[in-house]
Structures are given as structure tokens and as C-alpha cells.
Amino acid sequence: MTEPDYLAIIKERGQGALDIKMGIEMLEVSPQRLVARMPVEGNTQPIGLLHGGANVVLAESLGSIGTQLHAGPDRKIVGVDINATHHKSATSGYVTAVATPVSLGRTLCVYEIVITNEAGQRTCTARITCLILNKE
Template sequence: MTTQDTTPSIAEFVASLPHGMGHLNDKMGIELVELSAERVVATMPVAGNTQPYGLLHGGASVVLAESLGSIGAGLHGHPDRAPVGVDINATHHRSATSGTVTGTATAIHLGRTSASYEIVITDERGKRVCTARITCALVPLERVGL
């Protein structure tokens, strides 16, 4: 399993992925800021990720949370195992209507076959918008076709 000493740079990490950050993350404007198995931080614009009333879509927050937790789990399982999400939940605390939100995923369990993260999403004022938790199974690469 990976330690902080072997964590790649953000550019190296994204370049190593079969599909970069993935089309959905690209469309949503998710940008990595900090990267390790223990902590992953990224930003996402509110604009373009809203529901019909102009509020940040709750599903967009969940996409950000799942991306961060999966990235952390992937770093933890590297190079032998890949993350596969098995559970995610989210509580939406307040709305965001403009600016950028920041998601911070913090590891709460880094095991041999699973990894769990708490993800806190805040607005530009530092106010909590959403709290999510994800658990990923860490499966052998050949089981996910890699």
C-alpha cells in the first residue's frame, strides 16, 4: 500500500490514469489541489453544477465526494488494487449559489481490502455545505479489467 513518501505529484497522478480525471470530473470542473492516500483536496465551481433553482446540485456534491474518496482509496491500494465504490452517503447542510466549493477527503479507515473517507465540502466562506462518507472495496486490478 502507498505511503505519503511515494505519492505522485498531481500531474503525474492524472497522467497515470487510463482516462485522466474522467469525463464527468472534467465536465464538472473538478481540480485537484492536494493528493495523498490520507487526504485529498479538490475544488469545483458552483456555476454549471446547479439544479433548476440555481443552487449547487446535491448530486454534484456527491460526485465531488465520490471522486475524492475514490482517488484516495486508489492511491492507498496502488499498485496492486483498484478502488470500487460500495457505499456513499451525503448530508446537505446549506446551499451554495456561486463561487467555488472545496472538498476535503480525510481517511477514516485504510485497510487491505477496503478504504473509507469522510468528505467535507465547504463554500468560499469556509461554511460546510455537505458532509459525505464513502467506502471503497480495494479489488485486484485484473477484476476491474486493468
């Protein structure tokens, strides 16, 4: 059985308004691994560093998309917990996020998201837990 073209599914569905505002670009998509990048420019705090909240938006987008792909189109996804540890600042270029599942269950999914700068240095580690619900 051939695996679905998850990136095509995501592109067909379209991005959320916040992902578009943040400039998030999905590069690789499956329930087992998601990769995206986001520009630092336009997502900074007043002193020019990438805003910590921007890291969280990026992490939540990947974890939610991964959970939706795992659960299928007939289920609804809601984030119930997210945390992020900021290790290093980013001031220019892009950051890249790689999300991998910690647990893919019937009702809960947990992803770890590692965000790095263009030099490959880890700038943030996040973890999100998503709840899988029946569509109403």
C-alpha cells in the same frame, strides 16, 4: 524514503469524463488528504443552487482517488456505499472538498469528505466506502 508526487501521478493518469464535465480540479492529493474544488456554475439545480448530486460526485471522486493511491496501481477500486448530508446551499463561486481517511485497510477504505463554500461554511458532509479488488 521520499513520498511519491501523488498529484503528478493523478495528472498523468488523467481525469474521468464526469470529473471534467463537473469542472473538478484536484489541488492536493495523497492517501491521507485530498483537496479539490468544483465550480457551482454549471452544476446547479433549476432554482440555482448547487445540485446535491454534484456534491456526491465530488465526494466519490476524492474517496475513490484516495483509495486507489492507498491500494496501488495493481488493484481495482469500486465504491460500495456513499452518503451525504447537505447542510447549506451554495449559489456561486466554488466549493472546496477535503477528504480524510476514516479507515485505510487492505480490502476496504472509508473517507470522510467535508465540502465548504468560499466563506468557509460547511455545505455538505459525505462518507464513502470503497472496496479494493485484484485486477482481473
